[in-house]
Amino acid sequence: MSLHGMRLANSGRMPRAEQLTTQLDRLASIDAGPFPVISLYLNLRPDEHGRDHFMPFLRKELAERVPTYPASGPERESLDRDAERIRGYLATVEASANGLAIFACSGANLFEAITLAAPIDAHRLYISDRPHLITSCEGASAPARGSFPKNGRKRPRRSSRSAGRKECGERRNRRVEG
Numbered sequence: 001m002s003l004h005g006m007r008l009a010n011s012g013r014m015p016r017a018e019q020l021t022t023q024l025d026r027l028a029s030i031d032a033g034p035f036p037v038i039s040l041y042l043n044l045r046p047d048e049h050g051r052d053h054f055m056p057f058l059r060k061e062l063a064e065r066v067p068t069y070p071a072s073g074p075e076r077e078s079l080d081r082d083a084e085r086i087r088g089y090l091a092t093v094e095a096s097a098n099g100l101a102i103f104a105c106s107g108a109n110l111f112e113a114i115t116l117a118a119p120i121d122a123h124r125l126y127i128s129d130r131p132h133l134i135t136s137c138e139g140a141s142a143p144a145r146g147s148f149p150k151n152g153r154k155r156p157r158r159s160s161r162s163a164g165r166k167e168c169g170e171r172r173n174r175r176v177e178g
Contacts, residue, residue: 026112027112030131037110040058044099
């Protein structure tokens with residue numbers, strides 16, 4: 001894997017299930033050390049007027065949340081670089097994409113983008129100590145087969161089906177929906 005991440009959607013093609021499973025397994029095992037990881041989920045479908053709403057969401061949420069980290073610390077520097085890289089990447093996303101998941105932590109040399117054929121129900125931004133992999137109740141319109149690792153590795157935080165109904169409607173620490 002390159003330090004700049006891996007783009008899975010080339011020439012308008014979305015990732016296949018095997019590619020997605022491999023990438024999610026890798027993301028679930030990432031240790032970012034002391035650096036915060038941005039997990040960003042965006043619905044890229046335009047509204048009835050042909051307008052996208054993900055850039056206003058991203059500008060607002062990053063402007064509110066990045067400053068919660070000390071201005072002179074390495075964590076903040078990592079977040080500032082991540083925010084800039086995410087904005088630059090969004091300018092290159094193909095029009096055929098309906099959803100996008102980005103995982104970024106420049107302090108840990110992480111930038112992974114997953115272009116999705118299925119839309120995300122709502123924009124979401126998480127800043128945490130590791131990538132936040134969402135479940136279908138948290139926003140993926142169509143859950144990917146094998147979307148969570150089934151091996152013995154440390155699993156990402158996620159809700160179970162029984163707890164999902166309660167957890168999906170709650171606001172969690174450092175989680176914002178748009």
